[in-house]
Amino acid sequence: MASTILEMRDITKTFPGVKALSNVNLSVEEGEIHAVVGENGAGKSTLMKVLSGVYPSGTYDGEIIYRGEECHFKGIHDSERHGIVIIHQELALVPMLSIAENIFLGNEHARYGIIDWNANETRTSALLKKVGLKEDPKTLITNIGVGKQQLVEIAKALSKQVQLLILDEPTASLSEKDSQALLDLLLEFKRQGITSILISHKLNEVNRVADKVTIIRDGRTIETLIKKDIREDRIITSMVGRSLDNRFPPREPKIGETVLEVKNWSVYHPIHAERQVIKGIDIDVRKGEVVGIAGLMGAGRTEFAMSLFGRSYGRHITGEVRLKGKPIDISSVSKAVEHGIAYVTEDRKTYGLNLIDHIKHNITLANLPGVSRHSVIDDMRELAVANDYKAKTNIRSSSVYQMTGNLSGGNQQKVVLSKWLFANPEVLILDEPTRGIDVGAKYEIYTIIARLAAEGKAIIVISSEMPELLGITDRIYVMNEGRIVGEMAASDASQEKIMRAIVRGEGKKAS
């Protein structure tokens, strides 16, 4: 057999409050395609960032042995010099530069700082031929599709004399045809002796090209399967196989009449007008019910929620929304808020908080009339409200005058939640409410959700963590590629069932 090209031993990486990786082992042989699979947040991308030097040597524990030598990469340039190139999920191309300029960005054929364009373009043409892309090197990146951009990234990797190519979810935003072409290219590279690490959710792809599969869950290596053992069922079990203990507060659902109904909801991409992101979704939520939306990243869950909430995403939005049976107009955020709909964003720093202002001002922002009279804010009433919610949601801070930018993730999330609770909504859409927060804070968030449901609010929880959905919801919709591909009662659901619905796109309707 071929020799081992890469060995990662006992990699442990800790972020403040979270252990992202603990004693992960990965061994890759020369010339193979090695797939790394796991749920969102399992630690795959973190592992690859450790390998490529994004997290430099010294910020993690464990050792990396590459071609028999222990390596301490100080940065991405360091690993690239050794022939390790990573292609991230979000492409790192400059849209207004040409293909050739992008491929040799920072690495131009130049003498005394003067670029030799002929040399660059000749080299680019050769590289593009290798990856099977028929485009003029002078074409601007912005003028070619995502699939071709992916190929440009790979050509860029080849220009760096790549020996170990790492692809992070390369087909996540590609069409079926482009994905096939990309996988064929990987197989072609394998024949040329280039080793690849493929991170993917799509088990059919893994099945097709991978020689080995390593499964990571909760920051730990579960197992590595060799070609003959690779089966979807086996992988799914390993990906999700964890026990559900008392990580969720108990609750007794009291479910009433239907509060929110969405019918045939369709949305197109805000920039690529021909791309339909949401393809005719029907969902409903009842009083006192917690409904989950499961799915992988890129399934369109956030896009769906934001398009619903005052058309904050997308265009050519069609479909009907009914609140307690009556059609409502929620074409702007203020109208949605007036109708009692609240959306708690997944990205609290970008969309949820004014980080340079304190807790008090953030909590009342969505309902300023609630603390003012004739547009004049009653400072003391505002203070009382802020303290009340600080206590209710257990925000830990020296006072409500602390800047939200200085709070931990969990406390920031509680501030965003408080803001929307004070707006007193009937329907609450929570998008990844526990992303990036520690276990203790998670339990507190779950407790708040349970309490709100008991108060009779209708709640939609979008989450990539399946145990969370199983633990706190009453009913689960499974979403994939802009469609609802499954619906099941939480009591009836399991991680395997959800994962199956996602990867096969053929969820069964459960009663």
Place this chain on the structure above:
Amino acid sequence: MSTESAPGPQSGVAQDLQQTPRVAVSALVTNLREYGLILALIAIMVFFQFTTSGTLFKPVNLSNLVQQNSFIIVMALGMLLVIVSGHIDLSVGSVAGFIGALAAMMMVIWPLGPLSNPLVVSIICLIVGGAIGAAQGYWIAYHRIPSFIVTLAGMLIFRGICQALLGGGSSVGPLPVGFKALSSGFIPDVIGPLTLIPPTVNAAGKTIVGSGLTLHITTLLIGLVAVLAYAYFGLRARRTRERHGYEAEPFSLFVVKTLVISVLALFLVYQFATYRGLPIVLMVMGVLIALFVFATKRMTIGRRIYAMGGNAKAAQLSGIKTERLTLMVFINMGVLSALGGLIIAARLGQAVPAAGLGSELDVIAAVFIGGASAMGGVGQVIGAVVGGFIMGVMNNGMSIMGVNVDWQQVVKGLVLLGAVVFDVYNKNKG
């Protein structure tokens, strides 16, 4: 409604009271900027008082100082909101020049009959200013064209129209006396003057100007009432906060601050009272400052502007109509630019093609010296006003000292850079 582990609402308060000494220190540090700014203004005033051998605080000079700089401060009020919302307006000087020209044409050249009344003309001019702000704000708010570009275009356009309106390089005037009062007038002494020391009469039977001591009683009364109101409201706000268990600022600090500001204000008012009383433009400015402090600190619209500047996306997703709010900020700026233009024209007594030329830079500098952030979301009305006065006192003091205009610019530039560097250094340290 409460979770098992949630503490009662009082616990946060109790926690705060325990931390009072630490809070006091941190209050001093966080308010260093505010106090530092006022102290800087006082230091600069004292410095020039000495270097100009006492001319700076002479009543005549104080009136000049106010009349020369009031338009900067009036426009800085609007600019503060523009900058807090994350934008910039380069057109204010040109808009002011254009409005001055428009006002002069309406009052002096065009046969408008009763419409050429100064009051009517002023109101029309303010409306035109608002319309200009709306026209620029429309592109910025609804079409997301960067404000730098839109207002740079506006700067060129309105300077051009201003010059065209005045027929090339000529000036239009003189403007009616009633209009000039806006800048050079003083409030009438409705109560009547009090003569403490009768003026000296010379041999020819004429009084010697500046001799004797006659006080403008109305001015003194207004000053006294304003200072008492300032102290009363400050104390009342403190009391309310104390009752709720929240007071970030130690009492001693509060007393010192209130005393210093009150004494300074009373001194200035007294100086005005020994001359001809409070300038009308100072009253206009004072009312506007109070209005803007109230709007930014207490009103929902002010809060929304700060939220929009701090994080526009989050503000929008909280139901704030950010487009409309941006438009309103620029309309406000337009109206205040127009008022600035009227004040300039009234002071000069005529409209000139170069009126307000370059003043946008003074206005923007005042706001940044006052501690506003170029990133948006941060800045105080009082800061901008004090910043404006710092610029004004430096202009005035250096002029009296006979410092060359070229070097005055160098000094102003250094002060602006120093103030912002101080800010950034402070923020990084904290």
